[in-house]
Amino acid sequence: MSEETILVSLEVNGKQVSGLVPARTTLVDFLRDELRLTGTHAGCEHGTCGACTVLLNGEPIRSCLVFAVQLEGQKITTVEGLSQPDGSLSILQDSFSAAHAQQCGYCTPGMLISAQSLLDRNAQPSDEEIRVAISSNLCRCTGYQQIVNAVKLAAERMARE
Amino acid sequence: MKAAPFEYVRAESLDHACQMLALRGEEAKLIAGGQSLVPMLAMRLLAPAWLVNIHGLAELQEISVVQDQLVIGAAVRQCVADADPQVKQSVPLLSKALHWVGHAATRNRGTVGGSLAHADPSAELALAAALLDATLSLKSARGIRQVAAGDFLVGPMMTCLEPDECLVDARFPIWREDRSGCAFEEISARHGDFAIVSAAAQLGVDQAGVCTRAALGIGGAGPMARAFSDLARRLVGTRLEEALLREVAQEAAAQLEPTGDLQASAAYRRHLAAVLAKRALLGARRELVLSP
Numbered sequence: 001m002s003e004e005t006i007l008v009s010l011e012v013n014g015k016q017v018s019g020l021v022p023a024r025t026t027l028v029d030f031l032r033d034e035l036r037l038t039g040t041h042a043g044c045e046h047g048t049c050g051a052c053t054v055l056l057n058g059e060p061i062r063s064c065l066v067f068a069v070q071l072e073g074q075k076i077t078t079v080e081g082l083s084q085p086d087g088s089l090s091i092l093q094d095s096f097s098a099a100h101a102q103q104c105g106y107c108t109p110g111m112l113i114s115a116q117s118l119l120d121r122n123a124q125p126s127d128e129e130i131r132v133a134i135s136s137n138l139c140r141c142t143g144y145q146q147i148v149n150a151v152k153l154a155a156e157r158m159a160r161e
Numbered sequence: 162m163k164a165a166p167f168e169y170v171r172a173e174s175l176d177h178a179c180q181m182l183a184l185r186g187e188e189a190k191l192i193a194g195g196q197s198l199v200p201m202l203a204m205r206l207l208a209p210a211w212l213v214n215i216h217g218l219a220e221l222q223e224i225s226v227v228q229d230q231l232v233i234g235a236a237v238r239q240c241v242a243d244a245d246p247q248v249k250q251s252v253p254l255l256s257k258a259l260h261w262v263g264h265a266a267t268r269n270r271g272t273v274g275g276s277l278a279h280a281d282p283s284a285e286l287a288l289a290a291a292l293l294d295a296t297l298s299l300k301s302a303r304g305i306r307q308v309a310a311g312d313f314l315v316g317p318m319m320t321c322l323e324p325d326e327c328l329v330d331a332r333f334p335i336w337r338e339d340r341s342g343c344a345f346e347e348i349s350a351r352h353g354d355f356a357i358v359s360a361a362a363q364l365g366v367d368q369a370g371v372c373t374r375a376a377l378g379i380g381g382a383g384p385m386a387r388a389f390s391d392l393a394r395r396l397v398g399t400r401l402e403e404a405l406l407r408e409v410a411q412e413a414a415a416q417l418e419p420t421g422d423l424q425a426s427a428a429y430r431r432h433l434a435a436v437l438a439k440r441a442l443l444g445a446r447r448e449l450v451l452s453p
Contacts, residue, residue: 003166023169023212026199045162046200053266059240060266065199069169070192070214114266135353136264 008068012037013081023069028052030068031078039079039109043138050137053110054078060117079109082116091161092116092154101150103141110137115151124155164202167212175220175300175327181213182325183302191215191327193236196263196271197279221274221329226251230296230332235274239263239286242273252333254363257345258289264353274328277310282317283356283381285347290314290331292361292378292388298329305329314385338365338373344444346437350424356381357425360410360437362393362445364401372396377409377442382419382434389413401446410438 008025009018012035019034026045031037031054043051045064052063055077082090089097092115102108111134118125118133125133130151131144139147172178182189190209192198193216201207215221221236224245231251233242242248243259262285263271276286277297290297290310297313299306299322310331313320322328347359358381365374375396380386392409399405414435421427
């Protein structure tokens with residue numbers, strides 16, 4: 001018995017996309033399984049870890065806590081959408097690399113999205129503001145300090161450009 | 162960690178949502194932001210046959226001041242309520258409570274009404290509604306009724322909502338005392354996580370500094386957020402001396418029946434309740450002094 005599917009159309013990283021999925025398909029599963037955008041990670045799948053964070057109309061949300069069908073016609077930005085048009089790393093992504101802000105890498109896409117959302121609103125965040133912005137993203141490797149350093153480094157680099 | 166299959170319908174209007182509930186009864190569940198519901202679906206604690214989406218309904222999005230009440234539509238997102246100047250001005254305690262609700266990424270989706278209807282014993286908005294004696298409007302195809310927050314919250318994750326009813330708005334009383342102050346205190350493993358215990362207080366005084374109105378509530382230390390209106394009434398007519406505030410906080414904590422879990426034992430919760438209630442009362446009093 002196959003489950004009934006619904007046509008879902010979204011704008012993901014600036015492109016119109018669509019897929020036929022069961023209503024119970026979460027946004028993270030839609031991104032990963034339908035669109036093959038596997039940069040967004042599914043972690044706890046109940047809204048605790050933040051690995052699946054994406055931007056919905058420019059605001060960070062948990063993609064495991066929303067069904068794709070609820071977002072018909074809306075704009076999503078995933079970690080794939082952060083890189084430069086030629087596919088090279090963005091300043092923030094490169095700063096994560098330079099400051100050793102990842103070890104296993106599982107939390108990284110969520111961290112990048114949360115950090116990018118902060119930098120979009122606040123070009124010169126304090127350590128405190130950075131910590132608040134990534135407070136909903138769990139990292140079990142780095143102890144967070146290198147991640148805070150990476151976001152600061154990115155802010156400095158962006159200010160110089 | 163995947164929800165069981167369900168049929169999905171996007172409500173076109175509040176009436177449409179109510180019709181769906183009338184038709185499907187207990188087989189249907191409303192979804193707004195889904196920040197509490199989706200985890201429950203994923204863990205299969207719930208498996209409704211129908212999910213009715215009310216997230217974008219314009220009728221449930223309004224924030225307004227009507228006489229002595231701040232009326233917040235049930236589907237107003239928490240981030241929107243948090244940023245709304247009317248909320249901050251008219252019911253500052255609600256702004257302070259919102260500061261503790263989840264993280265930016267969940268407040269961007271989660272709604273005020275969703276949190277109230279979910280009725281988590283540690284939910285900050287339920288605590289604010291209980292202690293301020295907010296009135297909640299519940300609509301069904303049968304009509305509309307209004308209930309006090311204290312009657313709405315009946316147990317852990319339990320409300321008086323009938324299967325065919327939709328929470329429409331929450332009406333928070335606006336205090337018009339000469340001077341008033343409020344405070345919200347909470348302890349959680351990480352800011353934004355579920356409260357281990359939270360406490361909040363609001364105090365009003367006249368020009369002479371005599372208390373004219375008082376409210377105290379504690380969340381996370383029992384089956385539901387609880388207001389202590391009898392104890393708070395003892396403060397009215399006093400000058401809110403510190404010793405009295407401490408005594409009231411202790412008595413409130415003594416009336417609780419907290420349970421223990423992995424995060425905190427029952428004894429620790431009761432201890433925290435007394436400490437946080439005291440801090441909330443003292444914090445509210447401190448704000449009184451500072452206000453013009």
